[in-house]
Amino acid sequence: MADLVSYVVRKLLLAIPVIFLATFIVFLMLYLTPGDPVTAIAPPHVTPEELDALREKYGFNDPFIVQYGRFLERLVGGDLGKSVARASLNTDVSYLLGQRLPKTLELMAIGLSISYGIGIPLGVFSALRQNTWKDRGVMVFTLVAYAMPSFWLGILLMMALAVYTNILPAEGTVGGFKSILLPALTLGLGNAALTTRMMRSSMLEVQRQDYITQLRSRGLPEREVIFKHALKNAMLPVITVIGLDIGWFVAGAVVVETVFSWPGIGMLVTSSISNHDFPTVQGCILVLAIFVVIGNLIADILYAFVDPRVRLG
């Protein structure tokens, strides 16, 4: 147990530089943005001297590293700045994020359930029928679902389930629980392709192992061999990558939320980009990056928990 604790601590310490990189990229974003930030906030008909005074006041004349330091200081205090978009002028970015965060988490949770709900059974099915036309069919599905960009899949599902058949609402949140199904399905299907492939290869590998052959030779019913013994072990590598899936979901959420006007952080990013509301964009990217870091941590810890060899490495 002690080695697990020290492993987790080590991984936690390693996550710090990644978060630093995220803050740096987010800060650099504002720095790279073309145009003078002061002219954006200055009142009209302002003299060059007044502009200079404003620059001095907000610290835009300071060296890059000083500005970055000040940015970090504010972040540590939980201050992500204020929105400069017309609709949410001067609202704290942290408030806007807090409003949207539950929606994104909800979408990711249901998307993950769909992804595993489809991927694991399909992978097992495919492995048990290796090299038959059913297996090939599943593999073709995974190839196509993996290659499909999420916005295009979203549009297709929207056409099939909303526009032509009216089974589900096309966008927004007015339909209650039904409204989340389309975006979550879009998000989940692409990842289900990866889960299916992993589950299939893991199942095939486990089935080749000696203890499975031994169970079969002892006359255990095939059903019991597969579901009681093989499946448990085959699922381990699939479950441990659940954390890595979060990275995929974060990127997917930005696009999917935009397609379906789902009011989460992803849609906030795109609307803020088009409104040139960079403090909000910064906040969103930072939060999404932290998601990814947490996801990777979960993956590492789960993996070490399952496979003790990793902790010592």
Add this chain to the structure above:
Amino acid sequence: MRLRKSLNDRLIGWKMAGGAKEAVANMLQRGGRNKMVVIGFSIVLLMVILALLAPILPIADPTPSELHPEDQTLPPHWWERFGYNVSKGDGHWFGTDELGRDVFSRVIWGARVSLMVATLAVFFSLIIGVLLGLTAGYFGGKVDYVIAGTIDLFWTFPAFLLALAFAAALGGSLTNVILAISISYWAGFARLMRGQALSVRERLFVEASRALGAKNIRIMFAHVLPNCLAPLIVWASIGVADAITIESSLSFLGVGTQPPTPSWGYMLYRGIPYLEEAPWVATFPGIVLLLTILGFNLLGDGLRDVLDPRMKGMRR
């Protein structure tokens, strides 16, 4: 066939140690017998030819200076069988979009944009990745420690999020999108290159050439790099597919290629309000986009299976 043969001949002409030329030639030769490689390569080749020939193909202007309101959202002329009134259409294979422009021609010109952005982005990522990975893996020690740390940092960060941040900050344009994808995507190449370099530098022929007095630079580029070519080719093919996905997603979100330059992602975005009355506006760019990504994925996956059958079915 002839193409593969000439490539083989050329590879044999290279002066490489450690069986590198055989490895690459072998991969390409066996690739010709792999179904995934053949299908993937055919799709890729078709798209590349169409993209290259776009200016001389007898197709409509993708960005006409004069728009004709009467041409808006005309159905493809062969959609008569689906009950569409095609009396106004005059030979639009994929119909016209909401501004009356020919969708077929915009899809072909879109291929040009997508393929150019993706290939250049992968090319630049490859250069950054190979240089950093090779340096880290070959020299090891402190150099490796610093570079490998940086590689891991960028590897952890989802490429799409990074590209979105840079594209949003720099503003949408072709150059900026290429830049944004290159900055976000190089870590994969660097990881691969570092791993390969770490193992190749221990091989006997590297030691032999060092004993003969070859300089580090020469060993790195004449001996270590060529021996990592095969996996790099695989990764580059999958990389182009990823880059096309990122590019089209960025344009879909409005931070990528800017209109009126035809871009598949933006065409799909514009097609959403017309899904019911004019589904062709979004459908055709979508099908071609999917097919292209599928082509590069198949090519990459197939070549990887040929290269290392143990990795079959694994992709993370």
